[in-house]
Amino acid sequence: MPSPVQSAHEIMVPFFDAESAGALVHVNWQQNLSQRKADYYALTADNITTGEQVPFFIAAEYYKSSMKANPNHIANVGELVAGEGYKLKVDDRLQYGQKNAQGELRFVVYHDKERKPYQHRFIETAVGSATAGKAAEMAKAFGVGAAGDQIMGQLKCFVGDYLHTF
Template sequence: MSVPEAGNTIAIPSYKPKAEDATVELEWSQTFKTREATYYIVCAKNASKGNADVMLFIQDRFYKDESSPDYIGKIPGVTKDGDSFTVTINDRFQYGQKNKEGEKRWVVLHDKGNKMYQHRFMTTTVQGNAADWAKTLANSFGAGDLADQVTDLGKRFVGDYLHTF
């Protein structure tokens, strides 16, 4: 599997109503408060690496809400090509991965003020109500193994934070 890297160009499919089938509600603790946000699970394509699949979590206001100043179509350098947005991975993006070698790396586009552990994305996807294709994609990125390793107690307090490209 190809590892997405800073400088790669990815194609992100435009929002469509069927994307609602692949959402996850993430909840985490930050500064002693419970926070939550909705993310869409998207299969982007890495044009820099032979159109390899890239698992992308994109926060709702970046994806669905065209009136938001954070909307993907308003990000500098993003172009709309038919039914997708073309964007270069830069420090606006964060990522999670299996290990420091970058195995099974997946990408996040969201408010980077959301400080949550990597495992939140994967365990919520495989254990939640996301569409079967989204769970299959998450499992191909190692989500099932990760979910098995995380205990209920540890979910709120331990783990690795997302990394910034």
């Protein structure tokens, strides 16, 4: 089992490229008795500290090139590494979801922390909305096989649990 990303680790988030930015996922949830939704990019980031990869969700407004004026944009909070992307230290700006207390299937989320979606909203949306070529890659990132019942079995591990802050 890969070691889960931890606070103080450094991760490399790739540059935004509309063609290879990863799957744009639409996350829906209910908060304060109203329906909410937001767009995220589902990426694979490199954990520089461990040499492993980690599923990484970033709010579209923090990633798209056209949004660089946003003070929370990855270009404004990460360290630019030429030819690579943005190096980002894992701290309380980031949140995470995981399968269990041991950190299995941990993924990282960078967004407005006022948003309160359950962890499973990211998993089910990312796996379910991935294009045919990306579906297997996304399912593999979360440790699930190709069968729908396996995906649903994994999702049950996340139901009802909010994201955690590093």
